[in-house]
Amino acid sequence: MDEQKQSYCDNVYMTIVEQCKEGGVVEILDTFFGFLARRTDFYVGQGSKDCEQLVLKAFRLHKRQAEEKRAKEKAEAEAKKREKQAAAKAAAGDPRVQELTDAEAEQLQKELDAEKNKKSNDAPRSDNGEAATATTTKKKEGDGDAAEEEESAEDKGKMKPNAGNGGDYENYSWTQTLRDLEIRVPLPVKVKGRDLTVSITKSDITAGLRNQPPILHGQLAHHIKPDESTWTLDEGKTLIICLEKVNQMEWWGQVVTTDPVINTKKVEPENSKLSDLDGETRSIVEKIDRQKELGLPTSEDQKKNEILQKFMKQHPEMDFSNCKFN
Structure with a gap:
């Protein structure tokens, strides 16, 4: 619909709104659909089978546009708020660094050394007395680098998603x-x-x-x-x-x-409401929430525990008695 026709229709609908003030939206909708029944063959004509679907399509389209407009206005308002906060912070000036005295610096170093020694003594050790975590950590870092290289090779040439994940x-x-x-x-x-x-x-x-x-x-x-x-x-x-x-x-x-293909691994979805999820997904989320409330392990926690138990069986030479696991 062009701007001129849209402006004309808006004026007509505003007149109807003024006449239906007491009944509100319910009376406005009743008036509109009553008009279709009295003055058109919308409900009984050749395309009457599709009339309900046409109404739903129009509703969904304008609902989506209204939500996008609201989200855009909200984002703009938050951006302006952040700019004001940043300007106020800059005007206030950065806090100055307080320099420690020699005695305070010596005491702080002693506390850091004591904490470091404590962590070193608590680490699981192998038969030769070396901390097992060092080897494990090094291996994990190597695996992480390889995975990162593999991922970057797989996604090479893919586009970065735009702000709307498209x-x-x-x-x-x-x-x-x-x-x-x-x-x-x-x-x-x-x-x-x-x-x-x-x-x-x-x-x-x-x-x-x-x-x-x-x-x-x-x-x-x-x-x-x-x-x-x-x-x-x-x-x-x-x-x-x-x-x-x-x-x-x-x-x-x-x-x-x-x-061209976008990299879906870089998609940043907005937080969804529980009511937006389909029935099956909603039941899974609700089940996980109940397990967390009761202090019961989730399927992810159980999977982590299984991996840990398997690792401990594969390395009987390592002492895990003093280890704390999250």
């Missing part, structure tokens, strides 16, 4: 949550909905200007729910496509298979 390409950009994706396609000229052609199936997508080569076209990297996916035109200049994932437990590395 990618920015030449012709379009996209963001994602575990539930869905949003694709934004800037258009070369200002158009209306009838000037676009958009096709969304379970495994493919095509979008662009009518009678022109498509701007976005190809096989989707993963399957989506076409009936739950929508598209809209923002101010005639940007095509916005919302795709709902089939598998809502994975991050996408690309939209279509010909796109």
Whole structure:
């Protein structure tokens, strides 16, 4: 919808809102759907089977846009707050370093040496008297370096995700949550909905200007729910496509298979509410929370304990009696 038409409709709806002040949102919705029943064939016409789905699609689209707007405003407000705090801190000046006297420095060194000796005596030792933790630590560091090299080699050439955990390409950009994706396609000229052609199936997508080569076209990297996916035109200049994932437990590395791939290991998801999770995932999280409240070990704790017991059996020569494990 273009700006002029949107402004006109807003004025009409504001008149309706003024007339429905006492009943609030409930009366506004009742008035709107009553109008559709009285003056149109929305409920009984040829497309009446899809009317409920159309309402849900419109609701989800505008709900998503309202949430994104609220999140953006919140982020901007927090950024301004941090800037003010940083400016106030800079104005107050950095605290000066207090220099120790010779006596205080000598006493502090004695305490540090005593703590160091205590840790050294508490470390598990092998038969030859050397601290076993040194060898173990060295081995772990080596394994960590190898794993880091392997990871960097595997992810070499992959793009870093944008702020929305998606990618920015030449012709379009996209963001994602575990539930869905949003694709934004800037258009070369200002158009209306009838000037676009958009096709969304379970495994493919095509979008662009009518009678022109498509701007976005190809096989989707993963399957989506076409009936739950929508598209809209923002101010005639940007095509916005919302795709709902089939598998809502994975991050996408690309939209279509010909796109450059992002590094999903660098995705930074926002904290999810328990109510946002599907039933199976929610039950698992609730079970873990109950185990923690009762002081019972979680499956992760049990796995760590099994690994520890296995390590102790493989190294009977090492004394673990004085060791403390977290």
